[in-house]
Structure formats: C-alpha cells, structure tokens
Amino acid sequence: MTTFHRARSEEQRAVRRQSILDTAAGMLDEMPVAAVSLNELSRRVGLSKSAMSLYFESREAVLLGLLTEAAARYRDEVAETIAGWVDRSAPAPARARQVAARLAATFAAHPMLCELLSVQHVILEHNISVEVATGYKRSSRDAFHWLAARLGDLLPELDDERALRAAHMVIILVGALWIRSRPAPSLLAAFQADASLAFMHPAFTEAFEAAIGTFLQGLVAETAEAT
Structure with missing residues (x-):
C-alpha cells in the first residue's frame, strides 16, 4: 500500500485518479467485479474513503x-x-x-x-x-x-x-x-x-x-x- 499526500494541482489530481483506476484494474485480475469493494480499493491505494471521494464518488x-x-x-x-x-x-x-x-x-x-x-x-x-x-x-x-x-x-x-x-x-x-x-x-x-x-x-x-x-x-x- 502506498500512502499519498493531498493532491494540490490538477496534474497531481490526474495522477491520483489514474493510480486509483490502475489499482482497480489490478483488483479485477484477482476477483470478479462484484467483489471489488471501496474499502479494499482505498486500502490498496493508500487513501481513506473520504479522501477517495475527492476523485470518485463511489465504487x-x-x-x-x-x-x-x-x-x-x-x-x-x-x-x-x-x-x-x-x-x-x-x-x-x-x-x-x-x-x-x-x-x-x-x-x-x-x-x-x-x-x-x-x-x-x-x-x-x-x-x-x-x-x-x-x-x-x-x-x-x-x-x-x-x-x-x-x-x-x-x-x-x-x-x-x-x-x-x-x-x-x-x-x-x-x-x-x-x-x-x-x-x-x-x-x-x-x-x-x-x-x-x-x-x-x-x-x-x-x-x-x-x-x-x-x-x-x-x-x-x-x-x-x-x-
């Protein structure tokens, strides 16, 4: 798990969004879509669920x-x-x-x-x-x-x-x-x-x-x- 600091620029936000998407893609290599949870995704990304909501509103x-x-x-x-x-x-x-x-x-x-x-x-x-x-x-x-x-x-x-x-x-x-x-x-x-x-x-x-x-x-x- 990687721990991120708060993204402050649009470029940093784009990098963070892409990291979330890449992590979700990796999870799909391991499990079906229905098993992908926001809790596990946020843990793997290194963001709290509330911080995740700054980039995506839901799983x-x-x-x-x-x-x-x-x-x-x-x-x-x-x-x-x-x-x-x-x-x-x-x-x-x-x-x-x-x-x-x-x-x-x-x-x-x-x-x-x-x-x-x-x-x-x-x-x-x-x-x-x-x-x-x-x-x-x-x-x-x-x-x-x-x-x-x-x-x-x-x-x-x-x-x-x-x-x-x-x-x-x-x-x-x-x-x-x-x-x-x-x-x-x-x-x-x-x-x-x-x-x-x-x-x-x-x-x-x-x-x-x-x-x-x-x-x-x-x-x-x-x-x-x-x-």
Missing part, C-alpha cells in the same frame, strides 16, 4: 471510469487494423461474416472490457450521480457512433440507422454472452456432468461470432429489401 464511478478507459484502448487498437478486416471484393454476406469473426477475436482479447460490459447495467450504473451518469452515457454515445461509422465503412450496404443498430447490438451481445460463458462453479459442474445442458454454456468467441454475424447479415438483407 461504481471508479469502475465506470475503468470501463471508459478499457473501451478507449479497444478503439485505439482496433483503429490500426479495422480497415483490413474484410475482402472488399467479397459479397456483403461474406463481409458480414468476416466482420463478425474479427469483432469476436478482438473483444475476446480484451477480457476486462468484456467483464465490465457484462455488468454495466446491473452493477455499474447504480449508486452514481446524474453528473457521472450523463458523462458516462455521452462517452458511450460517442463510442457507439465511432463503431457504427467503422461498420458502415466495412459494410457500406448499411445506412446510418442500421449501422448504429449494429454497433448497439455488438455491445449488447458482448455483455450478455461474456457473462453466460463464465458461469458460477456449481453451474459449470452441472454443465460438465450432463451433456444435455452443454448448449446453455456457450463459448464466448464462437457464440458471439455466430450471433453478430447473423444479425449483420440480417441488416444487410433488410437494407436491400428497403431499397
């Missing part, structure tokens, strides 16, 4: 900040390669499947992002002020539009509205399938003991690729029917 606000950072890292990484995700001479259904495969692989490579997305509605978006909620949702809005623009470039058959629907569904499916692919130990044992239950324990990458691939192909077909 959930810390984790939302971590989610925002993780999403930004994902976008920065993907931005370097996404233009080459598809064979642009291929028909739209084939490109939709190519996009689905790359989305599945890239999200699977960012487990903390997927973990946080899987609990954002049931855990992270509670116990926060309107100010924090507004800031987070505006950041999410911009991220949706960024992904929609990239999907529209890879699948120009989609209009703006359908590209945005596709981006939204990507995030919904990441969260839903990530948490379903990581059941509690008792459920995992049940799945392993009874083969008839195996379909209820999907592998994240395969399930996400199939689901978003089907959704993208459906949007392409829907657009074609509308024109």
Whole structure:
C-alpha cells in the first residue's frame, strides 16, 4: 500500500485518479467485479474513503471510469487494423461474416472490457450521480457512433440507422454472452456432468461470432429489401 499526500494541482489530481483506476484494474485480475469493494480499493491505494471521494464518488464511478478507459484502448487498437478486416471484393454476406469473426477475436482479447460490459447495467450504473451518469452515457454515445461509422465503412450496404443498430447490438451481445460463458462453479459442474445442458454454456468467441454475424447479415438483407 502506498500512502499519498493531498493532491494540490490538477496534474497531481490526474495522477491520483489514474493510480486509483490502475489499482482497480489490478483488483479485477484477482476477483470478479462484484467483489471489488471501496474499502479494499482505498486500502490498496493508500487513501481513506473520504479522501477517495475527492476523485470518485463511489465504487461504481471508479469502475465506470475503468470501463471508459478499457473501451478507449479497444478503439485505439482496433483503429490500426479495422480497415483490413474484410475482402472488399467479397459479397456483403461474406463481409458480414468476416466482420463478425474479427469483432469476436478482438473483444475476446480484451477480457476486462468484456467483464465490465457484462455488468454495466446491473452493477455499474447504480449508486452514481446524474453528473457521472450523463458523462458516462455521452462517452458511450460517442463510442457507439465511432463503431457504427467503422461498420458502415466495412459494410457500406448499411445506412446510418442500421449501422448504429449494429454497433448497439455488438455491445449488447458482448455483455450478455461474456457473462453466460463464465458461469458460477456449481453451474459449470452441472454443465460438465450432463451433456444435455452443454448448449446453455456457450463459448464466448464462437457464440458471439455466430450471433453478430447473423444479425449483420440480417441488416444487410433488410437494407436491400428497403431499397
């Protein structure tokens, strides 16, 4: 544990905030999101809970900040390669499947992002002020539009509205399938003991690729029917 003195400049406050986020990220390597407590986080950072409130109003606000950072890292990484995700001479259904495969692989490579997305509605978006909620949702809005623009470039058959629907569904499916692919130990044992239950324990990458691939192909077909 590191003991900090009071941050007096904006630069010092930024360093302190980043230290808190980095410490929370380290805790997620050891435990599920639900087990991350403000008490333990403040102990590891070396600040009292009252001092922590100068930087984040709650545990959930810390984790939302971590989610925002993780999403930004994902976008920065993907931005370097996404233009080459598809064979642009291929028909739209084939490109939709190519996009689905790359989305599945890239999200699977960012487990903390997927973990946080899987609990954002049931855990992270509670116990926060309107100010924090507004800031987070505006950041999410911009991220949706960024992904929609990239999907529209890879699948120009989609209009703006359908590209945005596709981006939204990507995030919904990441969260839903990530948490379903990581059941509690008792459920995992049940799945392993009874083969008839195996379909209820999907592998994240395969399930996400199939689901978003089907959704993208459906949007392409829907657009074609509308024109």
